[in-house]
């Protein structure tokens with residue numbers, strides 16, 4: 193939330209901008225709620241809402257029916273509270289703790305604390321005891337991801353300690369939860385194994401007297417493809433931003449989603465060059481014939497992956513051009529093949545695709561990564577420009593239709 197946000201006319205000329213379509217985000221949230229009609233929805237807004245801007249996206253998700261927000265770090269969660277999202281507006285769960293907290297601030301802000309091990313439970317309950325308050329905690333089970341969370345062998349000890357903390361009045365277990373390893377690979381055998389392990393670990397905790405408000409396991413791919421994983425709450429990140437968790441699951445349109453971010457830049461220079469001219473650092477591209485080059489004023493400092501050098505696509509006019517030669521820190525070059533657009537013409541790196549522009553998935557393939565990383569890494573130097581902020585008109589138009597703008 194430290195990034196610049198701009199409420200200027202979206203078409204105002206600027207070096208580059210990331211346009212964030214909040215109507216698309218709200219429509220995605222509604223579509224996901226329809227996929228999981230019996231579960232509450234947690235909008236995962238960690239890492240500045242995957243680069244889209246945590247606060248505007250959190251607010252838009254709540255307007256569309258999300259009731260929980262999720263962040264990785266407690267600092268991210270505290271920023272939401274500091275910005276005015278109250279406990280009445282949303283429960284907020286954060287799960288990436290390191291020794292030292294900030295436990296006291298988190299308990300005072302009425303956050304739900306994801307707890308994956310004994311050291312964290314001890315620190316959380318110590319802080320609650322010192323404050324004379326009850327910490328809301330959610331025990332995280334490692335049902336097979338092999339990353340955070342409590343192993344099945346250690347679960348009885350964690351559950352017993354949490355139950356004791358409840359009896360002492362320093363903690364209330366509000367949730368039991370876990371995270372999938374391979375939900376983006378339909379039919380992967382680990383999905384069923386994790387579901388079974390989760391049911392067993394929940395049943396054990398409940399037998400020991402815990403009575404959580406919410407049990408939750410599903411991320412975006414599981415929300416879309418594994419209905420039996422929905423339980424009481426689904427935690428959706430990438431799908432809310434309109435991107436497919438994996439090309440294997442289908443395109444955003446096939447999943448009923450619409451990409452929220454459009455990254456565009458103003459062409460900064462157009463010039464004639466002769467045949468045989470090297471382009472950008474290292475001269476990895478050499479013009480075959482006399483041509484025109486266009487300068488696109490964004491680079492890896494802005495999150496445009498250097499590993500997409502030679503491949504990353506951009507729509508200029510009505511044609512896709514490719515980053516030619518190395519993508520540099522602040523800029524890269526496209527070969528315009530003799531065309532001479534005016535400097536200032538729009539170059540679209542990615543967007544929903546309606547205007548023929550590439551998508552974040554196209555950049556992910558060009559950079560050998562996933563669409564999550566493409567949007568999340570778009571840098572602070574690029575202003576986010578919010579469009580379609582007012583939810584009042586959402587139902588007037590088909591959300592999958594023309595990207596009408598009202599702000």
Ligand SMILES: *Cc1c(COP(=O)(O)O)cnc(C)c1O
Pocket residue numbers: 236238287371410411412413427428429430431437
């Ligand atoms: C990031 C994250 C999510 C959201 O994952 P998506 O695949 O983006 O939906 C859900 N739960 C946890 C614990 C996460 O870290």
